[in-house]
Every structure is written in C-alpha cells, then in structure tokens.
Amino acid sequence: MASSQHPSSIADREPMLRVENLQTAFFTDKEVIRACDGVSFDIKPGETVGVVGESGSGKSVTARSIMGLIKSPGRILDGSIQFKGEELTTKSEKEYRQIRGGDIAMVFQDPLTSLNPVYSVGNQIKEALRLHQGLTGTEATKEAINLLEAVGIPDAGRRVREYPHEFSGGMRQRAVIAMALACDPELLICDEPTTALDVTIQAQILELLDELQEERDLAIMFITHDMGVIAEIADRVNVMYAGEIVESAPVVELFENPRHPYTRGLLRSIPGNNPDADRLVTIEGDVPTPNEPATYCRFAPRCPEAFDSCDKVHPVPVAVNDDSEDHAAACLLYPEDVSQSEAIDVHRNAATESEDEL
Numbered sequence: 001m002a003s004s005q006h007p008s009s010i011a012d013r014e015p016m017l018r019v020e021n022l023q024t025a026f027f028t029d030k031e032v033i034r035a036c037d038g039v040s041f042d043i044k045p046g047e048t049v050g051v052v053g054e055s056g057s058g059k060s061v062t063a064r065s066i067m068g069l070i071k072s073p074g075r076i077l078d079g080s081i082q083f084k085g086e087e088l089t090t091k092s093e094k095e096y097r098q099i100r101g102g103d104i105a106m107v108f109q110d111p112l113t114s115l116n117p118v119y120s121v122g123n124q125i126k127e128a129l130r131l132h133q134g135l136t137g138t139e140a141t142k143e144a145i146n147l148l149e150a151v152g153i154p155d156a157g158r159r160v161r162e163y164p165h166e167f168s169g170g171m172r173q174r175a176v177i178a179m180a181l182a183c184d185p186e187l188l189i190c191d192e193p194t195t196a197l198d199v200t201i202q203a204q205i206l207e208l209l210d211e212l213q214e215e216r217d218l219a220i221m222f223i224t225h226d227m228g229v230i231a232e233i234a235d236r237v238n239v240m241y242a243g244e245i246v247e248s249a250p251v252v253e254l255f256e257n258p259r260h261p262y263t264r265g266l267l268r269s270i271p272g273n274n275p276d277a278d279r280l281v282t283i284e285g286d287v288p289t290p291n292e293p294a295t296y297c298r299f300a301p302r303c304p305e306a307f308d309s310c311d312k313v314h315p316v317p318v319a320v321n322d323d324s325e326d327h328a329a330a331c332l333l334y335p336e337d338v339s340q341s342e343a344i345d346v347h348r349n350a351a352t353e354s355e356d357e358l
C-alpha cells in the first residue's frame with residue numbers, strides 16, 4: 001500500500017472523509033479528558049491512512065467518534081466529520097446505524113467483540129448481507145462462502161457452518177473482515193486488528209487488506225502503535241500524541257524525514273533502527289492525560305529539543321517548510337525556513353485566532 005504501488009491519481013481525488021477540528025472529551029468525576037483535541041485530517045478513496053501513537057494518545061477515540069460510538073461520559077464537543085459531503089456529527093443514532101456497517105465498517109483488535117458465539121460464522125455474515133444488501137436464502141449463503149474465500153479462509157463451504165470458537169484467532173479476524181465486507185463499505189476503519197495475532201498471521205492479514213483495497217477501491221484508516229506495520233500498510237501517516245495530530249506526511253516522507261521530535265523518538269524505538277542500542281530504545285516518560293486546555297506543547301516534558309516557549313505557546317499543525325504542502329508538524333521548530341521567533345509567532349497567532357472563534 002505504499003504510495004509507490006498506487007496510481008498517482010489518489011493524490012488528485014477529493015477526500016471521502018474530512019475530519020475538522022474534532023473535539024471529543026470524557027467528563028469523569030475527577031477531570032475532563034480531552035481525548036481528541038482539535039484533530040483534523042482527510043482520507044481519500046483507495047487511500048490507507050495510518051494512525052500511530054503510544055497508548056492513550058486518542059487513536060481509538062478518533063475512530064469511535066467517526067463511527068458515532070462515543071457514549072456517556074464522552075461527548076463530541078466541537079468540530080466536523082464529513083463523509084462524502086454529509087455531516088455525521090449531527091446524525092441520530094438511528095441514522096448512524098445505517099452508516100455503521102454500511103458505508104463505513106470497523107474491525108476491532110479482538111474479533112470476539114464482533115462475533116456472536118451462539119451463531120455460526122456463516123449466519124452472521126448472512127445477517128450482514130440481508131441488512132445491507134438485501135440478500136437472503138441460498139443467494140446469501142453463496143455470497144457468504146464467496147466472502148470467506150475472498151478473505152482466504154480455506155474450505156469455506158464447510159467452515160461457513162462453523163461457530164466462532166471453532167476458528168483460530170487469525171481465521172476469526174478474517175471472518176470479521178468478511179463480515180465487514182458483507183456491508184460493501186467504502187471506508188474500513190481498523191483499530192489494531194492484528195495486535196493480538198502472531199507476526200506471520202499479522203503479515204497475512206495486512207496483505208489481505210492490501211488486496212481487498214485494490215479490488216474494491218476501499219479507503220482504510222489503520223490504527224496501530226507499531227511503526228513497522230505503518231511502514232507496511234500506510235500511504236499517509238498521522239502521528240498522534242495526547243489528543244492531537246503532531247505530524248502528518250506521506251509514509252515514505254515520514255520515515256525518511258521525520259520532523260516532530262516525537263515521531264523521531266517513535267522511529268528510534270523500532271527494533272533494528274538504532275544500531276548503537278543494545279536494547280529497545282523507548283521515549284522516557286508517559287503520555288500525559290490531556291485534562292486541561294492545550295496552552296503549551298504536551299510533548300515538551302519529554303522532548304529532547306524543548307525550549308522556553310514550548311511551555312507557553314501551543315503548537316498547531318503547520319507546513320514544515322515552504323516547499324512541502326503535504327507535510328505538517330505541530331511543533332514550534334516549524335516552519336523551518338523562518339527564524340525561530342517568526343515560527344513561534346505563527347503558532348501563537350494561530351492559537352489566538354482559534355480562541356477568538358470560540
């Protein structure tokens with residue numbers, strides 16, 4: 001799925017999903033957790049957008065916000081989510097049910113959360129086919145077998161009658177993907193679908209997604225904390241930290257020229273990427289809970305390059321330099337082709353403008 005394998009035309013397409021300034025918060029007894037704090041990005045048809053970041057950075061909340069799955073004490077406070085030009089944040093639960101599993105489907109880390117143990121795998125796929133494509137009877141059975149074959153389940157004609165517990169972990173996740181495909185979605189959101197699987201099976205599932213994307217022109221949002229998986233699957237990458245996208249770039253550009261100190265840290269922590277280290281290098285410290293408005297850089301306490309202003313000015317995503325429209329970083333070191341004080345002003349002014357809007 002690396003961009004080199006794709007027709008260059010993806011870049012010229014209109015976005016299918018447009019997320020703008022998404023703010024999703026959880027109101028707990030103790031604090032307000034700003035799990036998504038001003039998240040903006042696009043996904044184009046046929047494109048795979050990887051979302052990467054440590055645990056607690058807001059990846060799943062971003063996905064659940066798009067799927068209309070944020071439940072109390074959580075709420076979308078502000079921002080817009082547009083799918084093919086339609087605003088999703090104002091949809092009712094009933095309207096959202098049509099969208100979920102219709103135009104947009106989601107695959108979770110644990111396949112058992114999507115499978116019902118008391119129905120055969122085939123019956124669950126057939127139910128999705130009935131709901132979303134109006135297929136019933138032998139027609140539905142035939143299509144269910146086709147889908148199981150399409151996701152690489154051998155002996156599909158027999159296995160269609162089996163129950164989830166009769167499938168291995170990898171086969172279950174394939175079955176869940178088949179169920180997602182039964183809805184013929186245009187956007188597939190995958191939240192760490194391979195994390196629980198061993199590496200060989202993981203590689204097979206990634207390859208499967210790649211093939212399905214090519215056949216069906218699927219747009220994919222792929223969440224992982226694994227930079228290796230990102231390298232394998234993404235066309236574009238959003239790096240998240242404490243509720244914000246701190247860097248966004250095409251995958252090759254991100255790996256060759258990471259700009260945000262957090263991204264650099266993540267890349268150094270890939271085994272084998274740091275020949276000097278005799279152990280896995282990780283970034284010292286933890287992701288802070290984003291429980292207050294961002295009036296500073298949330299990464300500053302862990303950042304090897306932090307300076308005075310990082311505690312006082314909130315960095316917003318800016319083009320890293322004049323030549324690169326497609327590569328943004330939310331860090332006071334950018335844009336890199338102006339003086340440091342000018343760069344800081346860019347961020348300070350952007351922050352004041354957004355305050356004026358509120």
Ligand SMILES: Nc1ncnc2c1ncn2[C@@H]1O[C@H](COP(=O)(O)OP(=O)(O)OP(=O)(O)O)[C@@H](O)[C@H]1O
Pocket residue numbers: 026028033035053054055056057058059060061062073074225289290
């Ligand atoms: N139901 C909830 N109630 C309270 N806080 C929540 C809830 N769901 C998520 N959060 C908080 O929102 C923040 C973002 O969580 P999220 O699950 O999106 O992280 P993530 O990037 O997906 O992490 P992981 O890699 O562990 O899956 C965290 O601080 C988390 O504690």
Ligand code: NI
Pocket residue numbers: 059060061191
């Ligand atoms: Ni998550």
